[in-house]
Amino acid sequence: MSTVIKNGTIVTADLTYKSDVLIEGGKIVQIGENLKGDKELDATGCYVMPGGIDPHTHLEMPFMGTYSSDDFESGTRAGLAGGTTMVVDFALPNQGESLLDALKRWDNKSTRANCDYSFHMAVTWWGEQVWDDMDEVVNKRGINTFKHFLAYKGALMVNDDELFHSFTRCADLGATPMVHAENGDVVAELSARLLADGNNGPEAHAYSRPPQVEGEATNRAIMIADMAGAPLYVVHTSCEDSHEAIRRARMQGKRVWGEPLIQHLTLDESEYFNKDWDHAARRVMSPPFRNKQHQDSLWAGLSSGSLSVVATDHCAFTTEQKRSGVGDFTKIPNGTGGLEDRMPMLWTHGVNTGRITMNEFVAVTSTNVAKIMNCYPQKGAVLVGADADLVVWDPEKEKTIAAEGQQSSIDYNVFEGKHVKGLPRFTLTRGQVAVHDGEIRCEEGHGKFVAREPNATVNRALTQWKDLTQPRPVERSGIPATGV
Numbered sequence: 225m226s227t228v229i230k231n232g233t234i235v236t237a238d239l240t241y242k243s244d245v246l247i248e249g250g251k252i253v254q255i256g257e258n259l260k261g262d263k264e265l266d267a268t269g270c271y272v273m274p275g276g277i278d279p280h281t282h283l284e285m286p287f288m289g290t291y292s293s294d295d296f297e298s299g300t301r302a303g304l305a306g307g308t309t310m311v312v313d314f315a316l317p318n319q320g321e322s323l324l325d326a327l328k329r330w331d332n333k334s335t336r337a338n339c340d341y342s343f344h345m346a347v348t349w350w351g352e353q354v355w356d357d358m359d360e361v362v363n364k365r366g367i368n369t370f371k372h373f374l375a376y377k378g379a380l381m382v383n384d385d386e387l388f389h390s391f392t393r394c395a396d397l398g399a400t401p402m403v404h405a406e407n408g409d410v411v412a413e414l415s416a417r418l419l420a421d422g423n424n425g426p427e428a429h430a431y432s433r434p435p436q437v438e439g440e441a442t443n444r445a446i447m448i449a450d451m452a453g454a455p456l457y458v459v460h461t462s463c464e465d466s467h468e469a470i471r472r473a474r475m476q477g478k479r480v481w482g483e484p485l486i487q488h489l490t491l492d493e494s495e496y497f498n499k500d501w502d503h504a505a506r507r508v509m510s511p512p513f514r515n516k517q518h519q520d521s522l523w524a525g526l527s528s529g530s531l532s533v534v535a536t537d538h539c540a541f542t543t544e545q546k547r548s549g550v551g552d553f554t555k556i557p558n559g560t561g562g563l564e565d566r567m568p569m570l571w572t573h574g575v576n577t578g579r580i581t582m583n584e585f586v587a588v589t590s591t592n593v594a595k596i597m598n599c600y601p602q603k604g605a606v607l608v609g610a611d612a613d614l615v616v617w618d619p620e621k622e623k624t625i626a627a628e629g630q631q632s633s634i635d636y637n638v639f640e641g642k643h644v645k646g647l648p649r650f651t652l653t654r655g656q657v658a659v660h661d662g663e664i665r666c667e668e669g670h671g672k673f674v675a676r677e678p679n680a681t682v683n684r685a686l687t688q689w690k691d692l693t694q695p696r697p698v699e700r701s702g703i704p705a706t707g708v
């Protein structure tokens with residue numbers, strides 16, 4: 225059974241041209257004119273683009289004794305509804321737990337996925353077991369990225385010597401470390417002071433995590449990665465302070481990528497000053513939303529290339545779960561949703577305003593992610609032989625975002641009331657039509673794990689350079705006698 229997408233304009237990270245796309249066995253088998261297939265999808269007036277890849281989701285994630293409410297079924301369904309055809313989620317070991325045991329739990333959760341997925345592994349503690357497991361995770365389990373938290377003191381946070389050891393291990397294995405960069409010690413200190421002064425509402429969450437805590441931690445992680453000889457992927461870059469550190473590192477030739485979230489690009493800190501406690505608490509995430517100057521910096525980073533991808537960090541807690549922090553903002557579970565809205569919001573606020581081009585849109589939502597994660601061109605491409613993960617994007621289709629009728633299982637949407645123009649007409653996951661003109665036809669369990677090889681070209685180049693420039697003893701002709 226073949227499918228042909230007809231009369232559309234293909235938009236990739238570097239090309240825009242009119243052509244049909246023929247799909248068979250879940251793959252793109254031909255790109256050309258006047259193609260025929262058993263089934264036809266009409267893309268007149270639409271752009272045919274690689275499906276979105278969200279590099280950062282936390283589906284059913286344990287956090288402060290509760291679990292984020294979207295699981296792999298509702299989360300991936302939400303993604304597909306918005307044009308995202310792959311998610312990269314995080315396996316999160318408990319303190320002292322082996323990485324492989326944690327992975328088993330994520331393997332079990334993900335059997336219900338509607339679209340393809342991959343995993344990053346989180347390093348939440350350090351020891352010989354973690355060091356050993358990392359080899360198997362990389363070389364046998366198809367995971368080449370490891371996330372480290374510099375925030376969440378007393379829970380997920382790792383300290384600098386653990387960071388250096390883990391980054392060094394990543395470098396040796398050809399893997400890429402990732403970092404949640406906020407100074408957890410300072411956040412803990414500021415939080416305690418704010419609470420002591422009677423600041424216990426959600427706005428204090430933002431006060432406790434000023435841009436400086438992010439700038440400092442980003443710069444520290446970049447320097448530690450450089451000393452360890454590893455590239456670095458900085459998750460949820462939210463402010464100029466962190467962006468500036470990334471920009472500077474990239475200009476110095478360091479292999480560093482920054483990932484703003486759609487939430488930080490389009491929502492600002494005023495959300496936390498809303499008089500409605502629920503409204504503010506639903507938007508509590510780390511780092512918090514920032515002011516317009518920081519948002520402008522992030523948009524500039526996307527158009528100039530100093531920031532590389534746009535993610536969601538989708539980690540959605542219900543209003544009921546958020547209410548466990550009434551009277552103490554530090555107990556509000558951190559995280560917001562965004563999977564369903566990332567692509568339409570970025571198109572509306574990026575492409576429709578001229579802040580980024582259509583090709584840059586494809587790069588930051590899909591192709592760059594696939595390249596950094598080392599699954600390109602299986603994913604992130606409109607090329608013969610690539611997986612037919614595609615979105616047929618209708619730039620004229622409009623809607624107003626509302627929790628009512630959304631695919632995500634939570635009871636609100638942080639983008640409620642925002643009008644978007646640019647939505648999927650069709651979303652295909654490995655050739656299967658999961659969204660057909662607004663109708664959701666996805667299939668639970670269709671999603672497959674995408675294994676990602678280590679030693680991507682950047683890792684190899686960096687290793688080669690580090691080998692060449694590593695400290696060596698100076699060869700000397702004569703060594704003075706010690707006098708003994």
Ligand SMILES: NC(=O)NCCC(=O)O
Binds near residue numbers: 404539
């Ligand atoms: N970002 C956030 O607030 N929640 C998800 C966990 C994390 O990435 O920090």
Ligand SMILES: [Zn+2]
Binds near residue numbers: 404460510
């Ligand atoms: Zn994080």
